[in-house]
Amino acid sequence: MDPSDSLSAMTRRKSTPPTLSEVARRAGVGTTTVSRVINGGHRVSPETLQRVQRAIEALGYVPNQAARILKGYRTRTVGLIIPSIADPFFSECAEAIQAVARANGSLLIVTTTNNDPRAEIDNINVLMEHRADGLIIAPANSNSQMLRQVVGTLAIPVVAIDRPIAQSSVPAVVANNYRGAAIATEHLIGHGYRKILCLTGESTLYTIRERIQGYCRTMEAMGLEPLLDTSVKDYRSAEYAIESFLSAANPPDAILTLKNSTTIFAFEALQKFKVAIPGSVALLGYDDFELASTVRPSISVVEQPIEEIARLAAEALFDQLLSEREGGHSRRNAQSAQITLETRLVPRSSCGCSPRLPEITST
Amino acid sequence: MDPSDSLSAMTRRKSTPPTLSEVARRAGVGTTTVSRVINGGHRVSPETLQRVQRAIEALGYVPNQAARILKGYRTRTVGLIIPSIADPFFSECAEAIQAVARANGSLLIVTTTNNDPRAEIDNINVLMEHRADGLIIAPANSNSQMLRQVVGTLAIPVVAIDRPIAQSSVPAVVANNYRGAAIATEHLIGHGYRKILCLTGESTLYTIRERIQGYCRTMEAMGLEPLLDTSVKDYRSAEYAIESFLSAANPPDAILTLKNSTTIFAFEALQKFKVAIPGSVALLGYDDFELASTVRPSISVVEQPIEEIARLAAEALFDQLLSEREGGHSRRNAQSAQITLETRLVPRSSCGCSPRLPEITST
DNA sequence: CCAGGGAGTGGTATCGTTTCCATGACTGCC
DNA sequence: GGCAGTCATGGAAACGATACCACTCCCTGG
Numbered sequence: 001m002d003p004s005d006s007l008s009a010m011t012r013r014k015s016t017p018p019t020l021s022e023v024a025r026r027a028g029v030g031t032t033t034v035s036r037v038i039n040g041g042h043r044v045s046p047e048t049l050q051r052v053q054r055a056i057e058a059l060g061y062v063p064n065q066a067a068r069i070l071k072g073y074r075t076r077t078v079g080l081i082i083p084s085i086a087d088p089f090f091s092e093c094a095e096a097i098q099a100v101a102r103a104n105g106s107l108l109i110v111t112t113t114n115n116d117p118r119a120e121i122d123n124i125n126v127l128m129e130h131r132a133d134g135l136i137i138a139p140a141n142s143n144s145q146m147l148r149q150v151v152g153t154l155a156i157p158v159v160a161i162d163r164p165i166a167q168s169s170v171p172a173v174v175a176n177n178y179r180g181a182a183i184a185t186e187h188l189i190g191h192g193y194r195k196i197l198c199l200t201g202e203s204t205l206y207t208i209r210e211r212i213q214g215y216c217r218t219m220e221a222m223g224l225e226p227l228l229d230t231s232v233k234d235y236r237s238a239e240y241a242i243e244s245f246l247s248a249a250n251p252p253d254a255i256l257t258l259k260n261s262t263t264i265f266a267f268e269a270l271q272k273f274k275v276a277i278p279g280s281v282a283l284l285g286y287d288d289f290e291l292a293s294t295v296r297p298s299i300s301v302v303e304q305p306i307e308e309i310a311r312l313a314a315e316a317l318f319d320q321l322l323s324e325r326e327g328g329h330s331r332r333n334a335q336s337a338q339i340t341l342e343t344r345l346v347p348r349s350s351c352g353c354s355p356r357l358p359e360i361t362s363t
Numbered sequence: 364m365d366p367s368d369s370l371s372a373m374t375r376r377k378s379t380p381p382t383l384s385e386v387a388r389r390a391g392v393g394t395t396t397v398s399r400v401i402n403g404g405h406r407v408s409p410e411t412l413q414r415v416q417r418a419i420e421a422l423g424y425v426p427n428q429a430a431r432i433l434k435g436y437r438t439r440t441v442g443l444i445i446p447s448i449a450d451p452f453f454s455e456c457a458e459a460i461q462a463v464a465r466a467n468g469s470l471l472i473v474t475t476t477n478n479d480p481r482a483e484i485d486n487i488n489v490l491m492e493h494r495a496d497g498l499i500i501a502p503a504n505s506n507s508q509m510l511r512q513v514v515g516t517l518a519i520p521v522v523a524i525d526r527p528i529a530q531s532s533v534p535a536v537v538a539n540n541y542r543g544a545a546i547a548t549e550h551l552i553g554h555g556y557r558k559i560l561c562l563t564g565e566s567t568l569y570t571i572r573e574r575i576q577g578y579c580r581t582m583e584a585m586g587l588e589p590l591l592d593t594s595v596k597d598y599r600s601a602e603y604a605i606e607s608f609l610s611a612a613n614p615p616d617a618i619l620t621l622k623n624s625t626t627i628f629a630f631e632a633l634q635k636f637k638v639a640i641p642g643s644v645a646l647l648g649y650d651d652f653e654l655a656s657t658v659r660p661s662i663s664v665v666e667q668p669i670e671e672i673a674r675l676a677a678e679a680l681f682d683q684l685l686s687e688r689e690g691g692h693s694r695r696n697a698q699s700a701q702i703t704l705e706t707r708l709v710p711r712s713s714c715g716c717s718p719r720l721p722e723i724t725s726t
Numbered sequence: 727c728c729a730g731g732g733a734g735t736g737g738t739a740t741c742g743t744t745t746c747c748a749t750g751a752c753t754g755c756c
Numbered sequence: 757g758g759c760a761g762t763c764a765t766g767g768a769a770a771c772g773a774t775a776c777c778a779c780t781c782c783c784t785g786g
Contacts, residue, residue, distance in 0.1 A: 017491075017518055019742055030766040035744060045764060060516055065492045066438075067742035069429035070771045077493070084458065085473075091454040095447065098475060107489055109472050110448075112461060126470055128380075129428045130440070153423050155380055268657045294631045295658050382772055393736040398774060408734060430772035433741045729786090736779080746769085753762075 018059040027055035038063055069131060076106045078317060079127035081137045083115045088260065089287060090138065093161065093310040097136060100314035104321075106133065115140040115205070117147065124150055134317045138162045142206035157320035161313040163206040164338055173313040173339045175304045177207050180343035181214030184256055184284050184302050187345055189222055191352045193254035193282055196227065197245065199238075199266055201259035203230040211258045211286065227252060238265035242273055253281060254351075260287035267299060283350040297349035304343050312339055381422040390418035401426055432494055439469045441680060442490035444500045446478045451623065452650060453501065456524065456673035460499060463677035467684075469496065478503040478568070480510065487513055497680045501525045505569035520683035524676040526569040527701055536676040536702045538667045540570050543706035544577030547619055547647050547665050550708055552585055554715045556617035556645055559590065560608065562601070562629055564622035566593040574621045574649065590615060601628035605636055616644060617714075623650035630662060630713075646713040660712035667706050675702055 020038075024031045029048060036044050037052040044052070055061075069075050078101055082090040094110050101108040109132065111123040117140045127135060134157040139147055143166050151158055151170055164172035188196050198215050200208055216226040232238045245251050255270075257263040263285030270277060277283050277297050285292070288303040316339070347353035383401075387394045392411060399407050400415040407415075418424075432438050441464055445453040457473050464471040472495065474486040480503045490498060497520040502510055506529050514521055514533055527535035551559050561578050563571055579589040595601045608614050618633075620626040626648030633640055640646050640660050648655070651666040679702070710716035 020744095021742075024766095031743080032745085032766055033764080036765090039744090043764065048764080062488065062491045064433070064494065064742055066429045066432035066494060067771085068744075070427070070433055070742080070773090071744045072771065073744080075429070085448065085461065086451075086454050086458045088449075088451075091448050094473075095449045095475070098448065098473075107472060107474070107493065109470060110457075110461075111470070112458070125425065128425045130470065131380075131427065131429060264653060264657075268654075271657055290627060291631075291654050291658065294627075294634055295654065383774095384772075394738095394773075395736055395775080396734085399735090402774090406734065411734080427772055430741090431774075433743090433772080434774050435741065436774085727786105729784105731784090732782095734779105734781085737777090739776085740774085741772105744770085747767090749764105749766080751763085751765105753760105755760090756758100 017064070018061045020061070020063070023052065023055045023059055023061050026059065027052045074133045074321075075131045077130065077132050078106050078108055078134045078136065078321075079123075079130075079132040080108055080110045081120060081123045081127070081135065082110065082112055083138060083140065084112050085110060088289065089162075089304075089306060092306045093138075096307045096310035097314040100311055100318065104318045106318075113140050115202075117141050117144050120144075121146060121150055124154075128154070128156075132156065134158065134321050136161050136313055136317055137165075139165050139206070141204070142166050157317055157324065159313045159317045159320075161309060171316055171337055171339075173309050173316065173341070175207075175309060176340050176342050177210035178214040178217075180286065180302045180304070181211035181256070181258065182218045183343070183345050184286070185215050185218040187300075187347070188254045188256060188282060188284055188351060189218070189224070191254075191282065193352075194224060195250065195252040196224070196254045196256055197252035198226065198228050199232045199241065199255060199257045199262050200228060200230045201232060201257070201262040203228075208258050215256060215258075232257075232262050232265060235265045235268055238262070238269040239272060242266065242269040242275070246273060246275070251281070254278075255281055255283050257283070257285045260285070260289055263287070263299065263301065264289070267295070277350050278352040282352050285350075288346060292346075293348060300348040300351035300353060301346050302343050303346045305341050309341055312341070380427070381424045383424070383426070386415065386418045386422055386424050389422065390415045437496045437684075438494045440493065440495050441469050441471055441497045441499065441684075442486075442493075442495040443471055443473045444483060444486045444490070444498065445473065445475055446501060446503065447475050448473060451652065452525075452667075452669055455669045456501075459670045459673035460677040463674055463681065467681045469681075476503050478565075480504050480507050483507075484509060484513055487517075491517070491519075495519065497521065497684050499524055499676055499680055500528075502528050502569070504567070505529050520680055520687065522676050522680045522683075524672060534679055534700050534702075536672050536679065536704070538570075538672060539703050539705050540573035541577040541580075543649070543665045543667070544574035544619070544621065545581045546706070546708050547649070548578050548581040550663075550710070551617045551619060551645060551647055551714060552581070552587070554617075554645065556715075557587055558613065558615040559587070559617045559619055560615035561589065561591050562595045562604065562618060562620045562625050563591060563593045564595055564620070564625040566591075571621050578619060578621075595620075595625050595628060598628045598631055601625070601632040602635060605629070605632040605638070609636060609638070614644070617641075618644055618646050620646070620648045623648070623652055626650070626662065626664065627652070630658070640713050641715040645715050648713075651709060655709075656711060663711040663714035663716060664709050665706050666709050668704050672704055675704075 020034050021031050024034045029052060033044060033048060034052055037049055041049050080094060080097055085091055098108045113119040113123060120140050136159050138161050142163050148165060148168050151165060151168060158170050160170050160172035162174055164174055200212055202208060219226045229241055232241050255266055257266050275281055283299060285299055285301040288301045292299045292301055383397050384394050387397045392415060396407060396411060397415055400412055404412050443457060443460055448454055461471045476482040476486060483503050499522050501524050505526050511528060511531050514528060514531060521533050523533050523535035525537055527537055563575055565571060582589045592604055595604050618629055620629050630646060638644055646662060648662050648664040651664045655662045655664055
């Protein structure tokens with residue numbers, strides 16, 4: 001980068017980017033040679049190599065991916081379709097997946113659906129137009145006929161994350177939602193609670209439905225009656241739900257929430273009405289969150305191995321990508337496998353446990 | 364979508380995607396006509412239009428962006444380069460920017476740097492290779508000579524977010540960090556605190572340095588001595604910092620933290636040592652967070668208009684994109700403007716305020 | 727009745743890169 | 757001392773979509 005170079009760069013500024021042939025002309029070589037230099041510099045004499053590299057630097061040349069892709073190359077781009085970037089669960093997923101993508105030399109394009117199946121299909125189309133090499137999807141609706149069909153016709157590998165695509169051969173990496181809720185319910189029952197209210201949040205999602213199953217079956221197995229409340233969507237509705245149960249004749253002695261935000265809404269509402277936790281009512285949440293161990297009382301939760309879910313999904317995708325490219329034996333046995341990861345109950349104070357370790361164990 | 368169509372789609376599965384000319388052949392028309400259909404269907408007779416559309420559906424044709432881009436079109440892709448997706452501040456930014464991008468028919472590619480200037484340059488290169496139409500960057504280092512130079516030679520619009528690029532003509536949308544910290548400091552002084560300890564977190568970032576300035580100047584203006592601690596990076600170091608100040612002869616009566624995570628670490632550490640807030644020491648944080656109003660005591664914070672920052676940055680970018688495309692008068696007066704947004708102090712209990720409104724005001 | 731024009735359509739060069747093939751110029755070996 | 761075999765190199769045909777231009781109808785106004 002000598003002065004004359006940066007000067008030429010300044011001059012070129014805001015004009016069309018330089019092309020490979022311009023580099024070739026400047027270096028006094030053929031386009032083929034430049035191409036070879038860009039792609040590793042094999043079979044090029046040292047002097048030529050240096051001359052070309054100088055020309056590339058002088059012009060600030062950057063290869064045009066569009067042209068490369070057009071020649072049938074992989075785009076080195078994978079798509080991630082999630083409900084929301086702002087959701088902590090999915091932003092942690094995105095972070096982990098991006099790490100894997102980068103390690104594989106690929107770019108990650110994240111698009112969001114807000115759990116709208118239409119937006120989901122749109123996003124798939126956009127990513128197909130951009131010729132993503134593969135897709136990772138957290139389906140808005142696991143049973144969507146539309147999604148199943150669209151994904152079925154896709155010519156690229158797809159991996160589902162957090163929520164499988166029912167009746168399809170799409171591999172999925174999910175948490176064991178059923179067991180997660182079952183463990184939580186068992187834990188509460190073990191503490192002696194009998195009237196356990198379950199706040200589900202949105203009950204249309206696959207993950208939530210699985211958890212509801214886990215809760216209900218466990219309750220029934222113990223001869224207890226399941227108590228479901230699907231109305232809590234935000235703080236307001238949580239307040240309303242808590243208020244109404246406080247005035248009940250025979251109020252619940254424990255609350256199980258099935259979703260991170262629901263836990264927080266419920267906790268805030270309980271605080272608002274100064275309900276003693278776990279004295280009057282125990283609280284057990286789903287998904288760990290920062291401060292869960294700091295608030296008073298600290299909140300017990302079911303923790304999902306988010307980073308691992310994301311990483312395994314990404315690795316599954318790149319496995320397919322690699323095997324597709326290298327061997328012809330695409331779609332190997334790991335193909336339609338569904339990987340299910342176990343969750344872990346993190347006992348804190350709100351369920352009645354007095355934790356043995358110092359409570360605050362932040363990173 | 365009749366059965367034969369989906370059957371043909373199944374058969375085609377996993378082969379190369381259909382091209383425009385295949386569609387043309389199948390519909391018995393020229394490529395030009397198909398192209399016209401794809402781009403709005405003007406100047407095409409209704410019958411032809413329908414025939415082509417049928418062929419497109421039957422083949423599951425999706426236009427190849429790479430080829431379009433190659434013809435000099437915009438890629439309808441913008442890049443966002445941020446330190447981390449998992450950081451709540453930036454994930455909220457990403458969400459807002461994606462909304463604007465989508466409204467403008469563009470795709471957002473998010474890449475992360477972990478505040479590493481090298482990764483930043485790499486990301487810029489990758490996005491240039493993919494021919495992004497524009498870039499939004501939260502620079503790892505506002506003064507990076509390298510970044511300034513690279514950005515200077517970019518042929519596409521760039522907008523800086525949260526942190527400007529010093530000595531460059533890149534427009535920036537930032538919060539008034541200086542005032543934010545100044546207001547916070549004034550507020551604490553107004554409560555009567557005199558020994559105010561400032562926990563900075565990483566002190567190399569532009570935003571933090573500005574806030575440090577705001578804090579120091581305000582302290583000095585009041586004839587007080589600034590007390591900086593730049594050592595708190597995680598919970599461990601926060602614990603250490605709190606522990607050491609507890610054993611000090613003349614400990615601080617208030618703590619100002621300059622960063623969301625630092626606030627939480629400090630709060631956790633104070634809880635750990637059972638320090639009364641605001642009794643023994645007041646706490647005022649930077650960046651609002653969920654649960655800030657729920658924890659006991661609720662934590663007062665300086666709140667940044669994150670969504671607005673992100674939205675304005677995105678809009679600034681698309682303004683440039685549009686004016687560049689439509690009029691030749693690119694780079695209009697709004698050009699090198701820096702938009703600075705004011706922050707807001709949210710008084711809660713931890714600073715000694717007893718809030719007038721019910722504390723819990725979640726969405 | 728004819729010039730002019732617009733609507734519908736197709737042929738083809740083009741974008742920037744890779745890749746196949748061809749071409750010299752060496753080397754080394756029988 | 758020729759001949760196969762490298763090595764370094766360049767020419768040119770793709771890849772898929774767009775856009776300019778040209779062409780054919782057919783309609784309208786003078």
